[in-house]
Amino acid sequence: MGRKAEYSEKPKKGPGRKARKQGPPTFPKKSFAPLENEEKSLTHRQKQRLAKRLKKKTELKEKQKLFKEKKKLNKKQQAYHSDSEGDGEVTLGNVPSVNQRKDDANTVSEQKAGKKKIKGYTDDNREWLTPKQKKKQQVTKADEEEGSGCETEESLLDDQASDENFSDDEEAAVKMGKLDDLSDEENSDDFEVSDEENDNQDDEDGTDDAASVNGHLLPFEKAGKKLKKLESKQAKLAAEELQMSVDQQEVFHFPEESEEKDLTLQEVLQRIKDVTLVLSDFNKYRQPNRSRSEYTELLKKDLCVYYSYNEFLMSKLMDIFPLSELMEYLEASEVARPLTIRTNTLKTRRRDLAAALINRGVNLDPLGKWTKVGLVIYNSQVPLGATPEYLAGHYIIQGASSLVPVMALAPQEGERILDMCSAPGGKGSHIAAVMKNTGTLFANDANKDRIKAVVANFHRLGVVNSVISCEDGCKFSQIMTGFDRVLLDAPCTGTGVVSKDPSVKSTKTAVDVQRCYNLQRKLLLTAIDCTDAKSTGGYIVYSTCSILPEENEWVIDYALKKRNVKVVPIGVDFGVEGFTKYRQYRFHPSLNLTRRYYPHAHNMDGFFVAKLKKFSNTIPVSQEQEEENDDQLFEDMVTIDPSTENSLNEEESKKEEANESAKIGKRAGKPNLSEHELELKKKKLEASKVKYVAKVFEKPIKNKKVSSKEGSENANIKSNVAENDISPQTKTLENDQKSKSKIKGSKHPSQEIHQTTNDANKSQQQKEKSQIKPKVRVDVDELVPLLEGKSIKKPNKLKKQQKSKQFGKLKVAKQARKKTKM
Numbered sequence: 125m126g127r128k129a130e131y132s133e134k135p136k137k138g139p140g141r142k143a144r145k146q147g148p149p150t151f152p153k154k155s156f157a158p159l160e161n162e163e164k165s166l167t168h169r170q171k172q173r174l175a176k177r178l179k180k181k182t183e184l185k186e187k188q189k190l191f192k193e194k195k196k197l198n199k200k201q202q203a204y205h206s207d208s209e210g211d212g213e214v215t216l217g218n219v220p221s222v223n224q225r226k227d228d229a230n231t232v233s234e235q236k237a238g239k240k241k242i243k244g245y246t247d248d249n250r251e252w253l254t255p256k257q258k259k260k261q262q263v264t265k266a267d268e269e270e271g272s273g274c275e276t277e278e279s280l281l282d283d284q285a286s287d288e289n290f291s292d293d294e295e296a297a298v299k300m301g302k303l304d305d306l307s308d309e310e311n312s313d314d315f316e317v318s319d320e321e322n323d324n325q326d327d328e329d330g331t332d333d334a335a336s337v338n339g340h341l342l343p344f345e346k347a348g349k350k351l352k353k354l355e356s357k358q359a360k361l362a363a364e365e366l367q368m369s370v371d372q373q374e375v376f377h378f379p380e381e382s383e384e385k386d387l388t389l390q391e392v393l394q395r396i397k398d399v400t401l402v403l404s405d406f407n408k409y410r411q412p413n414r415s416r417s418e419y420t421e422l423l424k425k426d427l428c429v430y431y432s433y434n435e436f437l438m439s440k441l442m443d444i445f446p447l448s449e450l451m452e453y454l455e456a457s458e459v460a461r462p463l464t465i466r467t468n469t470l471k472t473r474r475r476d477l478a479a480a481l482i483n484r485g486v487n488l489d490p491l492g493k494w495t496k497v498g499l500v501i502y503n504s505q506v507p508l509g510a511t512p513e514y515l516a517g518h519y520i521i522q523g524a525s526s527l528v529p530v531m532a533l534a535p536q537e538g539e540r541i542l543d544m545c546s547a548p549g550g551k552g553s554h555i556a557a558v559m560k561n562t563g564t565l566f567a568n569d570a571n572k573d574r575i576k577a578v579v580a581n582f583h584r585l586g587v588v589n590s591v592i593s594c595e596d597g598c599k600f601s602q603i604m605t606g607f608d609r610v611l612l613d614a615p616c617t618g619t620g621v622v623s624k625d626p627s628v629k630s631t632k633t634a635v636d637v638q639r640c641y642n643l644q645r646k647l648l649l650t651a652i653d654c655t656d657a658k659s660t661g662g663y664i665v666y667s668t669c670s671i672l673p674e675e676n677e678w679v680i681d682y683a684l685k686k687r688n689v690k691v692v693p694i695g696v697d698f699g700v701e702g703f704t705k706y707r708q709y710r711f712h713p714s715l716n717l718t719r720r721y722y723p724h725a726h727n728m729d730g731f732f733v734a735k736l737k738k739f740s741n742t743i744p745v746s747q748e749q750e751e752e753n754d755d756q757l758f759e760d761m762v763t764i765d766p767s768t769e770n771s772l773n774e775e776e777s778k779k780e781e782a783n784e785s786a787k788i789g790k791r792a793g794k795p796n797l798s799e800h801e802l803e804l805k806k807k808k809l810e811a812s813k814v815k816y817v818a819k820v821f822e823k824p825i826k827n828k829k830v831s832s833k834e835g836s837e838n839a840n841i842k843s844n845v846a847e848n849d850i851s852p853q854t855k856t857l858e859n860d861q862k863s864k865s866k867i868k869g870s871k872h873p874s875q876e877i878h879q880t881t882n883d884a885n886k887s888q889q890q891k892e893k894s895q896i897k898p899k900v901r902v903d904v905d906e907l908v909p910l911l912e913g914k915s916i917k918k919p920n921k922l923k924k925q926q927k928s929k930q931f932g933k934l935k936v937a938k939q940a941r942k943k944t945k946m
């Protein structure tokens with residue numbers, strides 16, 4: 125049995141464990157954010173610094189006291205030595221003070237400072253003390269940064285600032301004190317920093333201290349900061365040193381002849397740099413006994429060695445470019461230009477072509493904003509000359525610069541256009557595409573092998589508006605005239621495309637240049653004559669892939685003098701202006717409208733483009749020109765063959781006699797000298813008909829290596845030039861080789877130009893014309909059969925007939941001679 129539990133009596137235990145209230149929170153004594161009244165427990169080093177500061181404060185107070193005493197004493201002394209003030213120099217020694225000796229004189233520096241101050245403290249030099257006050261204020265500011273602990277110092281210093289005398293003393297004292305502090309700190313640091321650096325880091329270290337007190341900067345942060353400063357300082361020093369070394373660089377020693385030795389390419393390059401530096405500031409770096417031309421010559425030789433140019437071409441380039449640009453040009457010419465293609469808009473659109481080629485793994489981009497048909501190829505997984513798109517004629521591989529002349533020509537639909545030197549047909553097919561296969565394109569080239577390429581290209585690209593001919597461009601005006609526009613992409617030395625054909629660098633000579641510009645001049649005059657000034661266009665575009673002014677501006681300048689044409693803008697808004705000045709030459713100012721393209725500036729082959737507008741179909745022949753021509757006629761007489769030599773000698777002696785007699789005759793009333801001279805001139809002119817003359821062209825350079833040139837394009841040019849060359853010397857060489865030359869029964873072409881301006885030669889001209897002039901001078905209307913594929917009678921056939929007749933006659937004569945011998 126158990127007791128019955130009485131639950132009702134049970135006393136209540138309380139609210140229960142869960143319902144019990146939580147007691148108030150308790151915090152640790154030290155919080156992270158110190159309370160206002162909470163005392164800081166300082167680290168050992170902080171305590172050290174605090175002690176130092178307190179020490180400094182007491183020192184300063186003492187000093188202040190001393191100073192006040194000093195001041196009193198000074199006043200007394202001033203009263204005492206009032207007479208001696210005129211001496212101007214009051215030294216501390218003159219004013220002995222026990223206190224000063226006790227305190228101030230315990231350091232030499234302080235003495236010095238005191239001496240300096242007293243020495244300087246006069247009414248006269250008050251001004252130069254002012255900046256020092258500023259300095260002191262800066263120091264004060266820096267100290268301010270140290271935190272609240274510096275307040276007393278600050279106030280002290282403020283007090284001191286009010287007194288000039290004291291400020292100087294104290295400034296030195298404060299500064300020195302600071303340095304000492306820093307040096308202590310530096311010593312305790314792991315990083316070795318020089319005293320000098322300590323000086324510079326004065327103020328900033330003060331801030332560091334303050335920061336460390338507040339717990340902002342950790343030691344490694346401080347160290348990092350110092351390292352940064354050190355690095356920046358070292359960089360500064362290095363830059364200074366570099367500048368010093370450049371300034372004090374050893375002056376380039378010009379090599380003596382005896383010192384000449386074989387240099388490595390690296391040494392040559394170094395010498396190029398050295399000489400360039402000398403020439404950049406000649407007065408500074410030159411050797412006194414050496415002239416600028418000597419340095420230039422040395423540079424030229426070195427450049428020739430380094431870049432493999434011949435001296436002739438290098439000197440031409442040095443004439444064209446300033447030194448810095450020359451180096452850029454030479455460097456750029458060593459690198460191939462990017463591969464570019466032109467979309468054939470007769471067959472496709474650029475967008476479609478690009479998509480098709482990208483599909484084949486070609487990495488490409490539009491060539492530039494200036495062209496809507498060009499694409500630049502970065503790389504390709506397929507050969508670009510064999511893709512189905514290429515074979516279908518959707519594009520042609522063409523240099524970027526080749527697009528510019530056709531853009532400048534701006535052919536219009538339905539026009540008659542002549543491409544005078546067309547092979548292999550790159551620009552010609554571009555013209556046809558712009559014309560949308562309308563109108564008529566006459567594509568001519570003198571080289572019958574190259575003309576085949578024109579046929580092939582036109583066929584592939586779908587050009588159907590063209591007539592292809594193989595004629596000497598210089599004679600084209602005798603075949604056909606009245607074109608709306610003519611493109612003359614003239615044969616040239618190719619000095620702009622050395623990256624494509626490096627042989628140009630070493631093979632081109634003055635003779636090549638001369639031959640080219642003579643031919644170019646003739647071709648240009650003919651191109652102008654072929655153009656109809658009254659047509660819808662009347663434009664002639666002249667271009668070359670040469671950068672030599674002789675082949676460019678000079679040729680245009682010549683045409684401006686000889687024909688009724690003017691230079692007009694090419695309509696393409698990039699490129700460098702053509703020259704109006706070049707060495708001693710001055711060209712027509714409008715030549716700045718022509719454009720030059722360079723590999724280093726435009727990432728294109730070197731190129732020149734000029735656009736001319738013909739404003740009259742008449743050929744101007746001024747009196748002046750005639751006289752000029754006559755004078756040049758005498759100057760440019762070619763080699764005198766023995767038969768004419770005698771007669772000329774006779775004439776010379778006659779002239780002398782005439783001079784003599786004229787002198788006498790003047791007095792005796794005989795015919796005057798000028799009449800006699802005129803007669804002689806006429807005779808000479810008649811005599812000159814049997815000679816070759818270089819009338820409208822430059823006096824040629826004597827060079828007998830003419831016939832020994834090689835190279836396909838070059839040879840091509842030469843063969844053409846050989847036909848047309850008007851230079852007397854080269855002509856004589858050609859005379860020897862006449863049997864080899866391609867001249868077909870015609871006399872020298874230059875005579876034809878001469879004959880247009882000279883009455884005396886008219887009969888000769890008629891004779892020649894009857895020989896040369898083909899009977900196929902056709903009008904455009906007559907060309908319909910040609911376009912239909914029917915052949916027309918060529919002048920060559922006529923010449924061949926004449927030749928065979930002559931040959932037959934010669935044979936008969938030979939046989940007759942043989943018979944008589946028998």
Ligand SMILES: C[S@@+](CC[C@H](N)C(=O)[O-])C[C@H]1O[C@@H](n2cnc3c(N)ncnc32)[C@H](O)[C@@H]1O
Nearest residue numbers: 545546547548549550551570571596597613844
């Ligand atoms: C620079 S290339 C022309 C390139 C062409 N315009 C093109 O874009 O494909 C110069 C051409 O002039 C031709 N040539 C040289 N002398 C000539 C002359 N007297 N008459 C016509 N063509 C000539 C050369 O055969 C050569 O094909």
